[in-house]
Amino acid sequence: MVIGVRLKELRELKKLSQGDVEKRTGLLRCYISRVENGHTVPSVETLEKMARALEIHVPTAPQRQKASAAHVSRSNRTVNSLAHSMNTR
DSSP states (O other), X not given: OHHXXXXXXXXXXXXXXXXHHHHHHOOOHHHHHHHHTTSSOOOHHHHHHHHHHHTOOOOOOOOOOSOOHHHHHHHHHHHHHXXXXXXXX
């Protein structure tokens, strides 16, 4: 997954360990590893946590609301926008 690879690159550029990101986000180090290696797809909320930990700007996620087709569509666009944003830096 492109997002995971990019998150790992950004983390390494900032000289942070997965343990450092774990402390900043509350996410388990093993989960961070799975995201970085493309073994799991993070939620928009998780991507936001990781972006804050890495001190990078990401597009604003849609407001939280009950799961619906429209919400899923907006979330997918947000993830795609994040991936594009991370690839252009």
